[in-house]
Amino acid sequence: MEEQEVSGGTHRESNWKREALDWVKALVLAGALVLVIRIFLFSPYIVDGPSMKPNFHTGERIIVNKILYDIREPRRGEVIVFHSGYNGDYIKRVIALPGETVEVRGDDVLINGKKMEEPYIREEVEKAKAAGGLYNREKDYPPTTVPEGHVFVMGDNRSNSHDSRSIGFIPYEKIVGRADIVIWPLRDIRLIEHY
Numbered sequence: 085m086e087e088q089e090v091s092g093g094t095h096r097e098s099n100w101k102r103e104a105l106d107w108v109k110a111l112v113l114a115g116a117l118v119l120v121i122r123i124f125l126f127s128p129y130i131v132d133g134p135s136m137k138p139n140f141h142t143g144e145r146i147i148v149n150k151i152l153y154d155i156r157e158p159r160r161g162e163v164i165v166f167h168s169g170y171n172g173d174y175i176k177r178v179i180a181l182p183g184e185t186v187e188v189r190g191d192d193v194l195i196n197g198k199k200m201e202e203p204y205i206r207e208e209v210e211k212a213k214a215a216g217g218l219y220n221r222e223k224d225y226p227p228t229t230v231p232e233g234h235v236f237v238m239g240d241n242r243s244n245s246h247d248s249r250s251i252g253f254i255p256y257e258k259i260v261g262r263a264d265i266v267i268w269p270l271r272d273i274r275l276i277e278h279y
Contacts, residue, residue: 126150127260128267129165129173135239135246136163136175139204145268146175146276150261157181157256158235160195161204161279163263166237166254168246175263176237176247176254177204186236188225188249190218193238203279205240225249235259 131144140146140163148165158164158178168174180186180195187194191209193202202209205219212219220242230236234253239245248254266274 129175129263131175134244135241136177137241137244138208139163139240140175140266141272143269144266144272146263147265147267148261149264152262153256153259158259158262159278160200163276163278164235164237164254165260165263167258167260168251169258170246170251173260174237174246176239176245178235179238179248180230180236182230182232182234184236185227185229186225187227188220188222188238190224191220191242194227204277205242219243222249233257 127148127150129146129148131140131146132142134142146165158181160178160181162178163175164178165173165175179193179200184195185197187197191212193200209219222243228236230253233256235256236248237254238247238249262278263276265276266272
């Protein structure tokens, strides 16, 4: 039986080079994939400010779904991130949709003359009423119709929110996407409810 000789050093060196090249390819592909996902599909944002209390707090990190509104239009109750044109991007809740007439009277939000149910702030409104006051201490907002291609948004913290009552309607093209997941801090990780 003939014995075959194997040159161990050269073989090991070519395996090492091939493995290193495979790792470089995998890392480049992973980096490109992360870039595509971040640019076109999902982006992380940090909540900054009290305008969405009690449901969101400063420092919470959220994931925003950027592709959803390429498929369909925003819906009432959804929490969105949009380019404000003031201090960067804002996070607010969609209250009224195109063609609807929105009005704010104290703690009541009326859509086409009917009071809107808002379970996400119900407890805060009840606490304020029990203390003999209003949760929303801002002035009333007169009946106004939302133009086509726009939404009317408000912060959950009605007395401390720079929203459509002062900055106007938000055009669809300014909407970054829907806030879907809180990923930080760990104790607050959750899917975001959209009412």
